[in-house]
Amino acid sequence: MDQSKEQRILNTVSYNAVKGDPESVMKCIDKYCSQYEWAMNVGDEKGLILDKIVEEADPSVVLELGTYCGYSAIRIARLLKPKARLLTIEFNPEFASIAKEIIDIAGLSDKVTILEGHSEDIIPQLKKKYEVETLDFVFLDHWKERYAPDTVLLEECGLLRKGSILLADNVVFPGAPEFLKYVRNNQRFECTSYPSHLEYMQVEDAMEKAVYLG
Numbered sequence: 001m002d003q004s005k006e007q008r009i010l011n012t013v014s015y016n017a018v019k020g021d022p023e024s025v026m027k028c029i030d031k032y033c034s035q036y037e038w039a040m041n042v043g044d045e046k047g048l049i050l051d052k053i054v055e056e057a058d059p060s061v062v063l064e065l066g067t068y069c070g071y072s073a074i075r076i077a078r079l080l081k082p083k084a085r086l087l088t089i090e091f092n093p094e095f096a097s098i099a100k101e102i103i104d105i106a107g108l109s110d111k112v113t114i115l116e117g118h119s120e121d122i123i124p125q126l127k128k129k130y131e132v133e134t135l136d137f138v139f140l141d142h143w144k145e146r147y148a149p150d151t152v153l154l155e156e157c158g159l160l161r162k163g164s165i166l167l168a169d170n171v172v173f174p175g176a177p178e179f180l181k182y183v184r185n186n187q188r189f190e191c192t193s194y195p196s197h198l199e200y201m202q203v204e205d206a207m208e209k210a211v212y213l214g
């Protein structure tokens with residue numbers, strides 16, 4: 001059976017990237033996905049916005065929803081201080097195993113834990129099973145119609161604290177209208193829009209930052 005696109009992305013990383021160098025892994029994926037096969041990584045343009053927001057927040061505990069191939073997990077984890085950690089949720093076993101290998105090649109396995117399963121099943125386990133108190137930073141990049149319900153779930157599970165930062169990819173394209181409506185009309189969130197472009201394309205997109213006010 002011929003390989004999947006995600007397997008080809010792993011091949012190009014394991015063949016071309018410098019082991020232990022997250023930047024070279026990111027460059028390798030961005031090069032492959034802009035020249036050969038488009039893939040839904042956050043990419044280098046929105047990635048720079050993500051970098052700035054993560055650096056400013058300097059989070060200790062990060063949750064990512066939707067690992068895919070691990071590109072944004074690497075992007076975020078490479079900026080974290082020594083004791084900080086990133087938990088990333090992925091329900092597709094093939095993507096989870098490919099992401100694990102790519103994160104390992106980047107040398108970030110000690111900072112990143114991939115939790116295999118559905119976000120709505122794993123989020124309620126974060127406190128007891130994964131020893132999370134509250135989340136400093138959440139990157140939402142999974143199914144777009146799950147952004148809003150999972151945001152409600154995070155709050156219900158007591159995982160958000162005053163100043164917790166939610167950053168959502170693709171709020172323009174493919175779009176996350178329910179999420180935007182929910183956070184923008186909610187006094188408990190302070191929202192900022194970051195206009196950009198869809199990864200590797202000229203299409204308009206944006207990321208939305210929603211800071212939880214408690």
Ligand SMILES: CCc1ncnc2c1ncn2[C@@H]1O[C@H](/C=C/CNC(=O)c2cc(-c3ccc(F)cc3)cc(O)c2O)[C@@H](O)[C@H]1O
Pocket residue numbers: 040041042065066067068069089090091092095117118119120141142143144146169170173174198199
């Ligand atoms: C059930 C909850 C739940 N629990 C755990 N894991 C979950 C999950 N729901 C999903 N996953 C995993 O997350 C990833 C999916 C991500 C979904 N992302 C986009 O759809 C997207 C699309 C475009 C675009 C597509 C086509 C275009 F033409 C243009 C743009 C661009 C983007 O940046 C995009 O992020 C996969 O790994 C899923 O296995």
Ligand SMILES: [Mg+2]
Pocket residue numbers: 040041042141169170
């Ligand atoms: Mg995305």
